[in-house]
Amino acid sequence: MKTTKYRLILPMQAKGNVGKSLETAARACWLNQRGIHWQGFDLDGDNRTLSRLFPGQTKLVPLNGQADDLDELISILRKATAAPVTLLDPRAHLDGLLMKALHATHFFEIASVQCISITVMVFPLDDLDVMTNLDAVCQFCGSQVEYVIVRNPARAPKTRMFDGSELEGELLDHRAASITLPMLSEFVKLRLAKLEADHQRGIPFNEAIGSDELGLDIMARGVLQDWLGTLFAQYDRIAAKLLPAAEAATIKPKVIPPIGEPPSARRGAKVNLSA
Numbered sequence: 001m002k003t004t005k006y007r008l009i010l011p012m013q014a015k016g017n018v019g020k021s022l023e024t025a026a027r028a029c030w031l032n033q034r035g036i037h038w039q040g041f042d043l044d045g046d047n048r049t050l051s052r053l054f055p056g057q058t059k060l061v062p063l064n065g066q067a068d069d070l071d072e073l074i075s076i077l078r079k080a081t082a083a084p085v086t087l088l089d090p091r092a093h094l095d096g097l098l099m100k101a102l103h104a105t106h107f108f109e110i111a112s113v114q115c116i117s118i119t120v121m122v123f124p125l126d127d128l129d130v131m132t133n134l135d136a137v138c139q140f141c142g143s144q145v146e147y148v149i150v151r152n153p154a155r156a157p158k159t160r161m162f163d164g165s166e167l168e169g170e171l172l173d174h175r176a177a178s179i180t181l182p183m184l185s186e187f188v189k190l191r192l193a194k195l196e197a198d199h200q201r202g203i204p205f206n207e208a209i210g211s212d213e214l215g216l217d218i219m220a221r222g223v224l225q226d227w228l229g230t231l232f233a234q235y236d237r238i239a240a241k242l243l244p245a246a247e248a249a250t251i252k253p254k255v256i257p258p259i260g261e262p263p264s265a266r267r268g269a270k271v272n273l274s275a
Helices: 019-032 049-053 070-076 097-106 105-112 128-144 167-174 186-199 205-210 218-237
Strands: 006-011 040-044 059-061 085-089 116-122 146-151 178-181
Touching: 006 019, 006 146, 019 085, 019 116, 019 205, 019 218, 040 049, 049 059, 049 085, 070 097, 085 218, 097 105, 097 128, 105 116, 116 128, 128 167, 146 167, 178 218, 186 205, 186 218, 205 218
Parallel strands: 006 085, 006 116, 040 059, 040 085, 116 146, 146 178
Antiparallel strands: none
């Protein structure tokens, strides 16, 4: 089996508003925090999340149903060896075009030769159309990619249609990893939006936490730090699915309680039990 030298990561499902861009932005913060060189392509000309937050590392390539969209995607795939990690943040309903580009270029075969591993981020939802679409994507990709299942309680409090399903079983047979996207409070989102408006630019989460000069509300900083720390610990744990082999080997998961959890107390440890 060839050693992975490059990693291409993308969500590839039709449904929007499931947390794809938020998760991608958090993962980009993790890459920067861990010193991993990456490049990004923002395919969503409306929201522009990744290109707004990381303009120096991300190219905006808005795909809007034009005739040359396929050519743009093929051009992006050709650049998958330009950096150790390549992130794609597509808009909703680009799954068909992404599959068409991968098929037309025989990209799975090319990736195998060039030691590029592909990771597809999967966001389950209790919606028959969403799950049917995910099944189609997974049937198309099969064992030619790796998978990360992202559970997002903010958008999908329950995933009964997925949990224990044949689709979940197939993904686990492909050794899919799993993470949970913690809920980020509206309190924090509103203050981040105000911070960006005040400074007239996108501000990545870790910069908002680490910069006193930006002046993010102290309570919002604490909540955001816990949120990001919880995600970073999960990314560390599944680094082999998110990074090339050499970079993944440098990540050492920390076996610690989630940030913000109170220490557990042993019952009766500090009281007199003798009469």
